Amino acid sequence: MNKINDPKIELHLHLEGGAPPSLIHQMSKEKNIDISGIFTKDGHYFFRDFTHFLSVYEAATSVLTSSDDFYRLTKAVLEQSAQNGVIYTETFLSPDFCGGADVIAWHDYLAAIKEAATEAEKEWGVTMRGIVTCIRHFGPDKARSVAFCAAETAGDFIRGFGMGGAETVGTQGDYAYSFNLAREAGLRLTTHAGEWGGAESVRQAINDLKVERLGHGIQVIEDHSLVQEVIERGITLEVCPGSNVALSIFPNVKSHPIAELREMGVKVTVSTDDPPFFHTTMRQEYALLANAFKWKDKDFQELNKNAVDAAFCDDETKVRLLKELDTE
Numbered sequence: 001m002n003k004i005n006d007p008k009i010e011l012h013l014h015l016e017g018g019a020p021p022s023l024i025h026q027m028s029k030e031k032n033i034d035i036s037g038i039f040t041k042d043g044h045y046f047f048r049d050f051t052h053f054l055s056v057y058e059a060a061t062s063v064l065t066s067s068d069d070f071y072r073l074t075k076a077v078l079e080q081s082a083q084n085g086v087i088y089t090e091t092f093l094s095p096d097f098c099g100g101a102d103v104i105a106w107h108d109y110l111a112a113i114k115e116a117a118t119e120a121e122k123e124w125g126v127t128m129r130g131i132v133t134c135i136r137h138f139g140p141d142k143a144r145s146v147a148f149c150a151a152e153t154a155g156d157f158i159r160g161f162g163m164g165g166a167e168t169v170g171t172q173g174d175y176a177y178s179f180n181l182a183r184e185a186g187l188r189l190t191t192h193a194g195e196w197g198g199a200e201s202v203r204q205a206i207n208d209l210k211v212e213r214l215g216h217g218i219q220v221i222e223d224h225s226l227v228q229e230v231i232e233r234g235i236t237l238e239v240c241p242g243s244n245v246a247l248s249i250f251p252n253v254k255s256h257p258i259a260e261l262r263e264m265g266v267k268v269t270v271s272t273d274d275p276p277f278f279h280t281t282m283r284q285e286y287a288l289l290a291n292a293f294k295w296k297d298k299d300f301q302e303l304n305k306n307a308v309d310a311a312f313c314d315d316e317t318k319v320r321l322l323k324e325l326d327t328e
């Protein structure tokens with residue numbers, strides 16, 4: 001059987017970024033919020049470039065105004081994941097969009113997200129864990145409130161802390177306080193680096209934030225000595241080829257550096273980032289990679305093993321996931 005149909009581990013999925021446009025459209029109607037400008041005529045999200053993508057993304061999240069909305073969102077996203085064979089997903093959760101990074105509100109929203117995740121696991125066999133994520137272009141002060149929310153809720157479900165948003169705003173080091181706070185609370189760390197900010201941004205992420213994973217990370221390829229450092233430190237890349245192509249970082253999957261990075265010895269994994277925005281799914285990512293690089297079962301097996309190794313969940317969950325990967 002081809003791995004395209006087999007169980008998959010995903011490490012890089014933004015919860016709001018997984019929102020089916022039909023759900024966001026439905027909620028906008030229920031609440032009388034006019035966000036019609038973010039959709040194409042046939043009901044897909046519309047954006048011109050990365051900056052526009054971020055503003056469309058934020059407009060879409062503006063209809064998510066209650067914990068119940070996040071319950072519905074989480075169910076919808078996990079159903080999609082399960083339909084694509086995903087058995088474990090690490091999902092970026094943004095307290096900024098859940099009551100403005102207020103810790104009391106965050107507790108409420110998180111309870112609803114967890115309830116949905118528990119049901120999804122029972123119904124569809126997909127396990128979710130959360131990575132609380134600050135948004136870089138909202139600035140370091142907001143990031144501190146988000147890190148506080150993360151630290152307050154660190155545990156079996158919230159396993160990590162990360163940062164998304166506009167990578168060219170400020171430096172990674174501007175957020176060191178928040179990352180240190182999260183680390184001290186026992187959270188594992190990742191940040192978007194080397195998607196837009198080049199190898200320098202990857203260097204900052206490693207030196208100033210001391211992350212163990214990189215969101216995207218692909219532009220590390222600009223600096224071969226830094227590639228060696230990434231390998232030596234055992235840092236894993238959360239690579240999202242379809243996202244990078246949809247945002248025109250590369251013209252197509254064939255010209256994407258994932259295969260070259262892997263050949264150089266970097267630990268790579270595959271994820272969707274924001275699947276409906278980028279017209280992708282985990283199944284499609286695998287199909288595109290199989291086609292572009294002639295990857296076979298053993299190649300996808302390696303990617304999934306890398307993902308389990310680098311996952312932020314506990315060891316018991318890892319053992320179960322490895323078994324599920326092997327027995328299918």
Ligand code: ADE
Pocket residue numbers: 014017057164165166167192195243273274
């Ligand atoms: N938030 C959602 N998707 C993102 C991406 N690809 N880069 C940075 N921040 C994001």
Ligand code: ZN
Pocket residue numbers: 012014164192215273
């Ligand atoms: Zn991302």
